Amino acid sequence: MTKSELIAELAAANPHLLSRDVELIVQTIFDEIVEALSRGDRVELRGFGAFTVKQRDARVGRNPRTGDAVPVDEKRVPFFKAGKELRERVNLVKNKA
Amino acid sequence: MMSTVTRANLAESIYSQVGLSRHESADLLEAVLERISLALESGDSVKLSGFGTFSIRQKGRRTGRNPKTGVEVPILPRSVLVFRPSQILKGKVNGEAPGEDDAE
Secondary structure, eight states: OHHHHHHHHHHHTTSOOOHHHHHHHHHHHHHHHHHHHTTTTTEETTEEEEEEEEEEOOOEEEEETTTEEEEEEEEEEEEEOOOOOHHHHHHHHHHHH | OOOEEEEHHHHHHHHHOOOOOHHHHHHHHHHHHHHHHHHHHTOOOEEEEEEEEEEEEEEEOEEOOOOOOEEEEEEEEEEEEEEEEHHHHHHHHHTOOTOOOOOO
16 A cells, blocks of 8 residues: 555545545654654554664674675664554454465 | 654644644544554555555564573464665654665
8 A cells, every 4th residue: 555545545434525635634644753753752653553763873884795894874763663453453364364 | 852752742733734623633643543554454565655664574483482481482473564664764863854865
């Protein structure tokens, strides 16, 4: 499913809303999550999951082709941990199938 | 100081951006999360451009061990949810403007 498919499904389920409002709603949600993570905040959505930022220390990496040592700067990476409910839903259906 | 953004904050943003009632803003947020969950539940991946991709990964059976007792326990095959952030999101958490991300 893509973002536009998500918007189309939501618009169909909410005929009283304009499609562009549905688009704005979806965009607002993900923009706010991106903004929060950019500030270093975490986003916790119970049942769904939590978005956090993890710190990765500087390290010496290697160019896999030449084997040369390459310094890798410290960096921050976005991380998502699925909530209990979603984790169980995802696992359940697969095991039944 | 790190703070935590919750459903209430996201619903408030929808309320101020879209002009729906607070109640409906909260309902729509829930509907978005539920649609995404349903897609993932059916094994579909969810690709949100500019944000990232949620997908389902199959894990095979392996033998684990109870770390306290040392007893071997089978860990059954399972499906786990993984999130791959977009280059834009990766760049933003490192304070880069969109577009100047380093390819990895």
